[in-house]
Structures are given as C-alpha cells and as structure tokens.
Amino acid sequence: MVLSVALLCAPPAFGWGPLGHRVVARLAEAQLTPQARAEVQQLLALRGARHLSDVATWADDLRDTDPVLFARTKRLHFVNFHSRDCLYDPPHDCRDGECAVAAIEKYSAILANRANPPAERAEALAFVVHFVGDIHQPLHADYRHDAGGNDYQVRWRGRGTNLHRIWDSTMLDSTHLSAAQYSRTLLAEGSAIASGGTPAEWAEESCRIDRDDGVYPSSRFIDHAYVERELPIAERRLRQAGARLAELLNRDLGDD
Template sequence: MNAVHKRRTIATLLALALPAFASVHAWGDIGHRIVAELAWRQLDPTAKAEIQRLLGETGSADPLPDIASWPDRLRDDPATKALGKATGPLHYMDFVDGKCHYVPARDCADGKCVVGGLEKYVAILGDRHKSQAERAEALKFVVHFVGDVHQPLHAGNRDDKGGNDYQVQFDGKGTNLHSVWDSKMLYTRDLKWPAYADRLAAQGPVQLPKPQAPLDNPYAQWAEESCAIVATDGFYPDSHTIDDAYVAKQLPVAETRLREAGKRLADLLNKTLD
C-alpha cells in the first residue's frame, strides 16, 4: 500500500467513525470546531467575557468549539427534537437561478433559510432585554450558522439536497459529495481540529471578499459566495470520483472558507457583544 493510499484509508476510517448526523450537516464536527476556534482567537476581551458569562463558563478556556455543533445534535435528544425540527430549514438555502442571486421572498420565504436564521439569532443575541438562556441559545445558533453558510453545498443551486444525492467514489468507497465536503476531504490532512486550526491560523489574516453592491445583507453575500463556488466547473466531478487531483484543487477552497468563516464570526460577535 503506497503512502497516499494509506493516508486516504486512515482518513476514511476516521470520517466513518463520526456520528451519523455528520454526513448531512455542514463541515461535520471538525469544520465547525475549526471555525469556532479561529473566531475565538480573533475576539476582543469584552466579547470573550460576555460569551463565557452567557455560557456559564469561567476562566480563560475557549468554549466556542464545544458548542459549535450543538444545533446538529438537537434531533438526537427527545428534549430538543422539536427545536431541531423547527430550525432544520435554517441550516441551508437553495438558490433557484443559475446566477446565485439572492431574492429574499423567493429564496428565503418566511425567513426559513440560513440567511434568515442568522438574521433571527443575531438579533436575539444582541438584545440585552432577552434572558441569558435565550441569548446563550442564540449564540450557539449564530456560531453554527456562520459555519453552515460558508460550506458551499449549504447554499447551492442544484436540486440534489446539497450534494447528498450526488454519489461519488472516494478512496474506493461509495459516498456522496456532501459528505466529502463535510469532513472526508478535511480529514485527508490527518490533523485533529486544534492542530488544523493552528495550521490555518499560521497562514495569517484572511483577505475577505469585498462587500457586494447593491446587496446590503452580509449573510446573503456569504451564501452567494458559496453558491458561486458550487457553480464552478469541476466542483461536481463528471467522473463521480474524488481523486487526488480533485482534493488538491478543492481542499484549499474549503480551507479558505473555514478561514473566512472564522474571521467573519469573530467580527460579528465582536460587533454584537460589545
């Protein structure tokens, strides 16, 4: 067995060891933890203190990675299953046109999409008249949804359930494109999430795309960026095979989205919690 194949085999086994829900949510646990960790490192002291207060944490420990995947686990607990079902549509959005143009009434009716989810929970998080419990819950959704909207397949324009219905071969095994982007491709680095966050942070500040005019909704812009990535040639491999060339091309794209999500989450929390 050559080194590349051995690395892929180990990565696949690690990915398969994740909970079953990881294959249908953005980034899986590793990606969400990386985004949260990158954000924590860019928070100002006031925001950090408020986060620790809301979550009932003390000391200097970083609580964000531990809550980052909480919204994905709601349906696994009978006590929170109803909340998980009600908030399910807020993890993603589907663009109707091929140009990835966001039209609220069409793409996010009644606020039931990831853009609407961010609008709702950022408002609750920033409302000092809300209870600590309400704001703590909102924080968990905000941390998660910022990660979600930066996963390209959570804001695509194809009728395949965000790549879940697009079957591919990865390391000689059948899976789907969404699962590849969730975690399988990230695990080819053979890094645990703290070391992965270190690797991305070592690249320095990420250069964020400029605000798009006339679009004045940053969350919608983040979704449009994801949709544009999905629409690029080669994102959906015609061969239905995820090979080394695909990973070499697309893994840097995924890592850039993680870095952008971390920076934007930090900026959002600093603004909302200061």
C-alpha cells in the same frame, strides 16, 4: 424547493462535520476582542461550556438530543438558490425566513439585545456559531436541486459516498488534524482573507463556488487531484467563516 431539499437532507450529512465547525469556532475565538470574549464566556457558562467550539455542533446534535427543536430549525442550516445566477432573492430562496441567511440575522439580533433573557441569548450564540459555519460550506448554498450534493453519488477510495459528505467531513478529515491543530495551521496563514459582507453575500459566494470552482467533479471519482484543488477552497471558507463569525460577535457584543 426548500421543502423537498429539507426532506431529502438525510442524516448524517448536515453541515460541516464536527471538525469543520470546531475549526471555525476556534478561529473566531482567537479573533475576539477582550470585551466580546468576556461576554461570550459568560453566555457559554450558562450552557456549561467554556469555548465556542464546545457549542459549535449543538445545532446538529439536536437531531438526537431535542428532535422537536431540531425539526423546527433544520431548514436553517442551508439556503437553496432558485437559480444559477446565485443572487439571493428571499421570496424564493428563504420562504418564511427559513434559511441560513435569515437565521443568522435573527439569532444575531437576539444575541446583541441585552434586554433578552441570558439563556435565550446563550442559545442564540450557539445557533450563530453553527450557522455562520454552515453558510460558508459551498454545498449549503447551492442552486442545484440535489439536496446540497447529498443526492450526488461519488466514489472515494473505492467506496460509495456523496458529494455533500466529501465537503462536510471527508476532505477535512483526510488531513488527520485535530480541530486545535487545524485552526492553528490556518491562523498561521495570516489574517489576509476576504471577510466582511452580509450573510446574503456569504451565501452568494458559496453558490458561485459550487457553480464555478469545480466542486462538482467531471467524473464521479473523488481523486487526489480533486482534493488538491478543492481542499484549499474548503480551508479558505473555514478561514472566512472564522473571521466573519468573530466580526459578528465583536459587533454584537461590543460597546453599546
């Protein structure tokens, strides 16, 4: 299913939209240790960037800026679970290591190893920032064979769209908050959020949210009640992604 979903994963719905990715990056940056922050800044400078949010959408932007690298990495933005038990089974769910779980592990290891060339570590940082965000978007770790909701048509405010886009962008954009405002709002909700775990467990959580938490609407209409119910779930996932990205970076860039 990995192949078919990859083929069906048509632009532009490909991960949290820019707002979601930037919010995750800002939440993480606010939770870095001074040591990790200093090294992050050195690595970002190699890419002409100052903040994690500056590189948060780079892996999606490759579609236009570097189609060859995009083609090589486009299967790393999601996980397709083979069954609705939502238990990660790499031979089925991550064939040849081509999924978000394996990608986070791989690029985190490249980032953590100070023997690697700085430019390679800086690229790995950009990938990690993006894929930790994606894996928390529930439809990026789904078991239904509908390209993560890209093939699930719905209506929003009288217009046709698809469920993936609703989760990537539409619900978050409907708040009319900037990434800075949104991240401040979510940070103000406090640090009491379930974090920790492994990338495989983060993906399994996303899969269970798809299965159990009303992500797939009973009708094909995304109405106010849907957003009231699901937007807090999306925001919780952003907070978890931010906290876990910070934990990962603090670990990778901590003391040897």
